[in-house]
Amino acid sequence: GQQVMQIPQYQHVQEGEDFTTYCNSSTTLSNIQWYKQRPGGHPVFLIQLVKSGEVKKQKRLTFQFGEAKKNSSLHITATQATDVGTYFCALRGSTLGRLYFGRGTQLTVWP
Amino acid sequence: DAGVTQSPTHLIKTRGQQVTLRCSPKSGHDTVSWYQQALGQGPQFIFQYYEEEERQRGNFPDRFSGHQFPNYSSELNVNALLLGDSALYLCASSLAVAGGLSEQFFGPGTRLTVL
Numbered sequence: 001g002q003q004v005m006q007i008p009q010y011q012h013v014q015e016g017e018d019f020t021t022y023c024n025s026s027t028t029l030s031n032i033q034w035y036k037q038r039p040g041g042h043p044v045f046l047i048q049l050v051k052s053g054e055v056k057k058q059k060r061l062t063f064q065f066g067e068a069k070k071n072s073s074l075h076i077t078a079t080q081a082t083d084v085g086t087y088f089c090a091l092r093g094s095t096l097g098r099l100y101f102g103r104g105t106q107l108t109v110w111p
Numbered sequence: 112d113a114g115v116t117q118s119p120t121h122l123i124k125t126r127g128q129q130v131t132l133r134c135s136p137k138s139g140h141d142t143v144s145w146y147q148q149a150l151g152q153g154p155q156f157i158f159q160y161y162e163e164e165e166r167q168r169g170n171f172p173d174r175f176s177g178h179q180f181p182n183y184s185s186e187l188n189v190n191a192l193l194l195g196d197s198a199l200y201l202c203a204s205s206l207a208v209a210g211g212l213s214e215q216f217f218g219p220g221t222r223l224t225v226l
Contacts, residue, residue, distance in 0.1 A: 097212030101153030
C-alpha cells in the first residue's frame, strides 16, 4: 500500500520558536494534504498541495511540496500556544479519495 | 448547518461483544468514509460508502462491516470485539464530484474501549 513517513514523531518548542515537520515517500506523490488534530479532537483539514515545488502560506504556516513530489513540509513561524496538537500529512489515493495518513508529529509548545 | 456528527461519544465494551457506531454526514454530502485511529497513530482507512454501497475497503477483517442509509448516514459495526479494537473511530464525509471527492470533513469521533 501507499505510505508516507513523517518525522519527527514529537517536537517540543518554546513559544516563539519555529517548528517544522517533514513528510516523505519513496514514490512520487500525486498530492499531499495536511491536517491538524488538537488534543482530544479530530483531524481538521489545513491544505492540499498538488504541484511540484508548490509553496502555500496560511498566516504563520508555510507548506511546501518537493520538486520531485516525494516530500513535503509544514513550517510554523513563531509558535503560539494555539499551535499545540498533532500535525498529519496524508496522501489522497485514487479518485475515490481514500486517505493514507502519516504517523503525525505531536507538537508541544512551552510558555 | 451541522457538521459531521457521530454517536456515541464514548463507549466501553468487553471482548467478544458487538458494537454499532453511527455517523451523520455534513449537509449536502453523500459519501462517508470510516477510519480507525489507535493511540499515537494516524487514522487508518476502514471503508467508504457511496450510494448505499461499500465501494472501497482498507485492510480490515470481515468483523468490520458497515451500512449507508438513503439519507446518507452510516453505521460501522464491529463483531467479536478484541482488545486491539480499542481506538478512536472517525467518520469523514465528502461529496462525490467529477474526478473524485470534495474535501473530507471529519466528525468528532467515537472513543471505543474494549476491556
